[in-house]
Each structure stands twice: as structure tokens, then as C-alpha cells.
Amino acid sequence: MNTGNNKNENEEKNYFTIGQISTMLDIKPTILRFWEQEFEELKPIKNKFGHRVYTDSDIDIIKKIKDLLYGKGLTIKGAKSLLKSQCKIRNSSDIKTKLTEILDILKGSTMSTTKEIIKKLNESNNSHVMYFFEQLNKLDKDEFIKELQQIDFNKIESFYNEYKNFKKQAIYIDPTEYYPLTMSKNNIEIKQIGIKSLIKGEVAFLTVAGGQGSRLGYEHPKGCFPISPVKNKSLFQIFADKILFYTRHYNNDFYWYIMTSKQNNEETKSFFIDNNYFGLDKEHILFFIQGQLPTLTLEGKLILKDKKSLFLNPDGHGGTLNALLKNNLIDHMIKNGIKYISYFQVDNPLIKMADPYFIGYHIKEQSLVSSKVIKKTYPEEKLGAIGKINGINSVIEYSDLSTEDLNAKDQNGILKYLMGSIAIHIFNVDFLLNFTDKMPIHFAIKNVNGYSFDNPERPEIKDFKGLKFESFIFDIIPMASKSVFFETAREEEFFPLKNKEGIDSIETCVKGQSMLFHKWLKDAKFTQNNYNDEKIEISPLYAPDYEIFLSKSAKDNDKIIKAIFNKDRKFKNEIYIE
Numbered sequence: 001m002n003t004g005n006n007k008n009e010n011e012e013k014n015y016f017t018i019g020q021i022s023t024m025l026d027i028k029p030t031i032l033r034f035w036e037q038e039f040e041e042l043k044p045i046k047n048k049f050g051h052r053v054y055t056d057s058d059i060d061i062i063k064k065i066k067d068l069l070y071g072k073g074l075t076i077k078g079a080k081s082l083l084k085s086q087c088k089i090r091n092s093s094d095i096k097t098k099l100t101e102i103l104d105i106l107k108g109s110t111m112s113t114t115k116e117i118i119k120k121l122n123e124s125n126n127s128h129v130m131y132f133f134e135q136l137n138k139l140d141k142d143e144f145i146k147e148l149q150q151i152d153f154n155k156i157e158s159f160y161n162e163y164k165n166f167k168k169q170a171i172y173i174d175p176t177e178y179y180p181l182t183m184s185k186n187n188i189e190i191k192q193i194g195i196k197s198l199i200k201g202e203v204a205f206l207t208v209a210g211g212q213g214s215r216l217g218y219e220h221p222k223g224c225f226p227i228s229p230v231k232n233k234s235l236f237q238i239f240a241d242k243i244l245f246y247t248r249h250y251n252n253d254f255y256w257y258i259m260t261s262k263q264n265n266e267e268t269k270s271f272f273i274d275n276n277y278f279g280l281d282k283e284h285i286l287f288f289i290q291g292q293l294p295t296l297t298l299e300g301k302l303i304l305k306d307k308k309s310l311f312l313n314p315d316g317h318g319g320t321l322n323a324l325l326k327n328n329l330i331d332h333m334i335k336n337g338i339k340y341i342s343y344f345q346v347d348n349p350l351i352k353m354a355d356p357y358f359i360g361y362h363i364k365e366q367s368l369v370s371s372k373v374i375k376k377t378y379p380e381e382k383l384g385a386i387g388k389i390n391g392i393n394s395v396i397e398y399s400d401l402s403t404e405d406l407n408a409k410d411q412n413g414i415l416k417y418l419m420g421s422i423a424i425h426i427f428n429v430d431f432l433l434n435f436t437d438k439m440p441i442h443f444a445i446k447n448v449n450g451y452s453f454d455n456p457e458r459p460e461i462k463d464f465k466g467l468k469f470e471s472f473i474f475d476i477i478p479m480a481s482k483s484v485f486f487e488t489a490r491e492e493e494f495f496p497l498k499n500k501e502g503i504d505s506i507e508t509c510v511k512g513q514s515m516l517f518h519k520w521l522k523d524a525k526f527t528q529n530n531y532n533d534e535k536i537e538i539s540p541l542y543a544p545d546y547e548i549f550l551s552k553s554a555k556d557n558d559k560i561i562k563a564i565f566n567k568d569r570k571f572k573n574e575i576y577i578e
Helices: 006-011 018-025 029-038 056-071 076-086 092-106 111-123 138-149 153-165 188-199 235-249 265-274 319-326 329-335 356-364 403-407 429-433 473-479 506-523 546-553 557-564
Strands: 052-054 203-208 218-221 256-260 285-289 292-294 304-306 312-314 340-345 369-375 384-389 392-396 419-428 442-452 460-470 483-487 535-538 574-577
Touching (some): 018 029, 018 056, 029 056, 056 076, 111 138, 203 235, 256 265, 285 319, 292 460, 312 460, 340 356, 356 419, 356 483, 392 483, 419 473, 506 546
Parallel strands (some): 203 256, 203 340, 369 483
Antiparallel strands (some): 292 312
């Protein structure tokens, strides 16, 4: 009786390579090849890479041959004769079954697609990644082929050639100008320009949020991590509350673009759905996925992470630009009248995402790319240094500067390269639309865990060195005809969340927020005391920045006093203002 399961049985058929059979049955590959020549019953399929592919029925025949030769002590001639009498002669039905097996192997998404991928893998000397392909079920085959289709083999080859031919050279930089904090705080002109642009809806927000919270001991999207001092609001909620305030304050529904990763996209979107998009219009929140690049061996070959997928890594924050273009989001911005993108990373809860001074300065200076900078606390701090290379504004990775430059001082004894970039930028949308220059590629050697093919017949999972490629968003700065740097205060806008403990940790991030809010209260004359480790949180729904807080709190004197003092007029250890 036909149960309707034949299709599934074919899809789940097991295939084994000669190396696997050798291990399973303790028979050398050379012996197996000899038996294939001598015994007509043993005819494994060969795939496009020349690997012998055995089925369960082939294994049964090998076991019989082994028993006849080693167990019963027969000669090859005797074993051949006895085996022929034991095995049924293959008829037309057997041939049909074997052809079906071949078709099963070639099925990925389509046979022609699989053949095309195989050709590219052969040409690039990467045929090893199909080693386990015959063992996969149809769904896994399809997914693996789709993954391979995304690989630009020519681009990866060019990246690897850059790595091979790379010779580290000294970087010669000169100091560059920046707009100092002392000037921006008193510039009403640029503030009004920024406010006008916000009211007109010319600004959108872009959050880079592809990372997981693994370094925090949190196996979820980092943006979901609870980090506000009192209410434990997530990073995403802090940003959403700020946008909701701006929406009401400027009477404008702002667009929020969030770049996720393949790993965390679905969980991130579910987090927003579960929280009803934090009160924002869901049509104005657009998620898009960051691109990925293959990690290579130091010999330039693709790496299998497991039997059905490659070892991939995110293509760096510079990949934001390609992802925007690929998802037609630049066109979306232009269609909706957006001229400027306020860019920031998900790990910085103090971001002034709608800073009218910064936006206004960017517009007034007719800059295409503007970047916020802060004073470094010590020469080796891991912030990109700003400077000029060949007379052009640039951000240079701290690790690319010589020890001499890191510690160089000017005639006043101040660090020559004092200002560091904190990954807060404004981009002109039309500049990104017309951007055609190639983003420089950066590479790093990192530890990976995947299949090693040191022994091609017996690949095994192990740790080894891999080559990771990525691009950096600040590499777009030298490509702009006009760019500027804008100073901000560390204590007002930069306490990032990167580590579980130590520098830029959960503790320092929470404390940094409380210290800032205490300063707001002190400057507004609600207290004269210094900060004493109180947990203080001022919701962005009340005031997302210092100036707005000073203005509102002056009118809400009784409300603020009630929130910050106990009945005995002592400062509370935990304060929340909303």
C-alpha cells in the first residue's frame, strides 16, 4: 500500500564519502577503490568533485565483501562468485533508483543553479565546501545553495589579493580642524537652522543594531538589553522614547531606519511587535539586514562552519551604505523628503539623535559628512583619530597610528591628535545616492571554529586562524568634497555599552547616565550636592536633552521636587522623572 512517504524517504536518503566509509568500516580508501574495480556490484556515484558517494545499500555490499575476504578467507575470485549469487542482478528498476539518487544529489534550488555554483566553486578552488552536500535534506540543500549564490567570488578574490599584497606603511597625518564645544553651545544661528530642518521633516534616524549582546552575557540582540538606571528600559526603548518626544515636539513623524543582522533580525522585529513599537507609528520604522562576507582560511579558501553553511561575518558598519542601496532605502528617503541621516550605533544610550546644533552646523557648512568627536582621555584610547591625510579629512584607526603619533604633543603640551571619533555622523542623502567610489576593505586575522580540510578525506571541526574582511563607515569621509568634525562632551553623549565588566561596561554605562541626569538637576538648582551613586533616570519622554530639561523643569518645580526628595527632604537614592 502506498503510504505517501516515498518522497520523504528519497529526500532523507543518506550519502557518505569515501573518507567517511573508510572511518566507519576501518577500510583504507585505496582498498575501497580496488574493490570498486573488482566487484561490479559496488558502483558508488561520483559527484562533480570526484568524491565517491556511497548509499546505505553500498555499505551493505562493502560489509559483505569484507566478511567474504577477511572473515571467511576467500580469494577475490571466490568472493566475486559468491557475492554475485548473493546479490540480485540490477534490473531496469535498479537503474531507475540509481538515477533518482543522482537527481537527489543535484537538487539544491534547481539543477542548473547547482551546476552553476559547482562551476564557480571549482574555478575558485573551493569545491571542498560541497563535501557534505549529498548528506543534506532538500531544505538544507536549498538554503546552502542560496547562501553560495550570494557570494561574489571575484570580489572575494580581490579582497584576498589585497591581503596577500598588503605591506603596512607608515601613515603620515596632520592635525585637522574641528568645531569646538565652547563655540557650538552659544551659536543660536546653527541651532535655529537645525530646528527648522527637524520641523520640515528633513532628518531621519539610522541605528546600526546588528550585534548580539554576547559580550554582556546576554544572548539576544544588544538593542534589547535593559540598561536605563531605574526602569531598566532597553536601548531600543530609550531611542524610541526620544523619537516619540521629537515627534510631538516638532509635530513631525520621523522615520527610523534600523540595520539588523541575519542573526538577530527576526528577534529584533518581534521585540518591537511585542512592545507595540513603543508607541511609534510602525510604518515609520524600517528594518533592513546588514550584509555578510565569507571568512577565509589564510590560504584564501572558503570555510565550512558546519555541514550546511559557510563561516560568514558581518561586513562592518561600512556595509550600512551597501545595505541601504540594496534595499532601495535611499530612494525611500528621497521620496519622503529626507535630506539628512542622523547615524549612530545601538550601544550608546546618551546619543543626541536630533541635536539641532550638530544638524544646523552640518547644513550651514554645506558638509556632506559630519562627525562628532570627543577629547581622548589617554593616548591609546580605542577611538579613531581625526586628521588630514594628503590634505583630506580622515579618521584613522587607533591601531594604525604609530606609537610616536599616538603620544605626540603640540607646543602647548596637549596631545597632537587629541580628538577621537565616536561613531555619530550626519550624511547627506544625495551624497550617498551618488556614491560610486569603492569603500576600502579592512582585514583581520581571527580565531574561527569550522571544518578543517588538512586531511581532504577526513575533514574535522577544529579551531584555526581565519581571515575576516569588513569596511568602516568613516572611510566615506575622505570621499566627500566637504566634511567637518564637531566636538561634543563625553559626559553628555558617550557612555557606550560594550562589555560586561571593566571599561565601557554595564556598570559604567548605567553610572554615566545617572551622573548626567544628576548634573541636569544640579544645574537647574534642584540640588547643590555632588553625585553620590544615586540611581537617577530622566525619561526622554519628559526631556531628551539638557536644554529642554532646563526649560521644562523650571515650570514643573513642584513635580521635580516631589520626584527627587523624600518626605524628610533628603535626596532619594532612586529617582525617576517622566
